[in-house]
Amino acid sequence: MLGAWLLLWGGLALHCRAQAAVLRRADDSTGRCTYSFTVASPVETSCPDAGGVPELRAELTALATRLSRLESRERGTGGSGPRGAEAEGAWDPQRAAPAARLEAAYSELLRAKSRLEEEKGRLEREKEELGRRLESSTQEMARLRAARCPPGGEGPGRDTLRAPGKATRWDPQPIAYQELQSERTEVPASRMLEETALGRPGAEDSAGCGELVWVGEPVVFGRADSIAGKYGVWMKDPEPVSPFTRETTWRVDTVGTEVRQLFQYEAAEQLAQGYPTKVHILPRPMESTGAVVYRGGLFFQPRRSRAVARYDLRGEAITAEKEIPGAGYHGQYPYSWGGYTDIDLAVDETGLWVIYSTEKARGAIVLSKLDPEKLEIQRTWETNIRKRGVANSFVICGTLYTVSSYSALNATINFAYNTATGTSRALRIPFENRFRYLSMVDYNPAERQLFAWDSFNMVTYPIRLSGA
Template sequence: MRGLVVLLTLTCFANAQHQALIDYLERRLLAIEDRISLWHEQTARYASELRELKQQMVSQLETLDKEKETLRTNLDGVGTRVDRVERELDYLETQNGAQPCVDVDDKLIEQEVTLVKEKQKAKYSKLSDCSDMISSIKAMKILKRAGGPKGTWSKDTSRGSGKIYIFNGTDGDSIYEFTSVQDFSRSPGMTLSKNLKLPSAWSGTGHVVFNHHVYYINQVEEIMVVKYDTKSNSMTDSAVFPVKDHVPVYGLTPGTVMDLAVDEEGLWAIYATRQNERHISLAKLDANSLDIEQMWDTSCPTENAEAAFVICGTLYVVYNTQQPGRSRIQCVFDVNDMVTNEDAPLVYFPKRYGAHSSLKYNPQEQLLYAWDDGYQILYKLIMKKKLEI
């Protein structure tokens, strides 16, 4: 009897513990269900907020796209107006006479008087009847961008030859030859070119191509002009330029100690010396023998000069600023005394990328082949007669 009571007691106690465990588990499940329900509510709220944020972002992006298109339209309009203003400035600037580009002091006046007397004693004997001079720049064409910031490109001036020659950089021993401007224009980089290995290194940006010959500057201890035949691929002549103490001819292009130029009358050398380092000098060369025919000291300063070229025996010096802006022809020198610096028009070049490292004139086309911060540019010139000024 006592055993039965004990068994019943234990059974009741076990049932009570089991019920308590069930009650505990039910409470925990209810708590978990409450949390799951809360998570569902929060997830739904977050999803709704994300959808609203996405709609806001889409709306803002659409607004930004509209504003971007409006801004692009406005910028196009501003660019058009700026181009119009620059053309008007070009026109107005070409109507004004060139400002004197020399320091007026007693020494300079004495030097100019001396130069005038020397010219009267030895007049230059013209090789042609060319009497053209620049009136203005008609058009500019940016052909492509190939090569480094500085370089030279030139077209063979001989009739019937359309070959283009590229001097990439300011030193090297090879150049690139293209059969035409069109081939150069459509060539990816220099891939369509023929590589010409020169017999010696070239330096600076003062090289030209004339009558199937490349004339380039070799500088080691002395300045040497080298003549290279593009048909036979051989050096035909070379000559040491008989002037001591060379200095860079252009203040803004210090890598160019001498600049060669070609015009209707042949081959020229543009240079500067320590004895006359403030001003540019000019020499007429015999294209066949490389002999110097005559030399002149000009009144054109080397300071802030970036490039120069010769047309019909007239030297045109192009100036700029230390922070590249609009280049301008600000000083001229005519070996035949037909053009004075005061009478020559002040010609501005259209705004470009940086500064010219070279300007090469082609007399057959009346074009300037320019190298500007790696871009190859063509300038079409408008001419007038010297006697009309």
């Protein structure tokens, strides 16, 4: 009874403190009278179960610990943590400077990558363009033998001239004989007289002619210093026209699709120094290494055509152009090294020649004599020498000579075809490819030596003719 009164007085006291309380009376399962009251808590609307108190205390302790850590971190950063800094837009200079440097470096790397990709694309395009010409490239020798120029008019020195029999140390590779034949065409007597006046074999300007019996070691006159000079053509005019002389030297670097620059040098010594007197810009691009200079004109094959053109060196204009009927061009019938060498021009004591092939000849070498003024064909010879089977060719005293290989160190002059007699024979005259990439060989009748381009190097070969 005393407990009931205490509960009642407690409820009245709480009610006096303006807190709502409810008093209930009920009988329990045993029949006892039970008094209970309920008071609304100022913090919670219901009391937790007795078993949940420890969990709540543990959670409260964890929250207090986290709050303590946050307060410590706030004090260590001057009252502004990372999240607070972001929320308030704070900026830390010490952290911003490295970030700015990283962003600048990253941007520079992106720009460098873009430049490299552009350069890679350009190189790939260039590789595709030069793929055919550079497919047979070999390792190039680093050492250059010191060049010695023989005194003018004295010919090769004693140490250079050796009997052909002594050249057996070269041990040339055995070659298979190729049968040759010629096609003879009946020519009126009037035309034969015209040809004799223009310089047929036997004319006075062919005095001292003979058969090639010996080729000496190459002498280096200059070296190209860029990829455009991998192969090219260099020459002198055996019959120059004023203001040019026999010492005036001409050069063309023939790598590329727009070969238009013709370099002029006062002499071979200036060529060796690499400083041209003048650069001529051809009206039409040139194809490959078959050009020659003769009687004041540059004779060359215009790009992607079967024509031959004459560029006047004084007037700096094309004065004549003529197609070679049926001639292959742009890779149809090249020499073995490729390079679009389908049409090759040559000069000897008797005049101007063009070396090519046709579909009718089935890839065999065809040789024609040209009028240097009108570029008309005066006479034609057809052989059975496959043009792709030889590396290059040249004409001396009306006889066509071929080189066996462009890359073998110890190559040979392996065939000769005499246009005066229509006969041919196999040869084994040693020929040294010192730099292993012979792309041009021409004969200069005024100097009686061969001019050649061998893997960036411009060289000459002394020669000996029988009976000369």
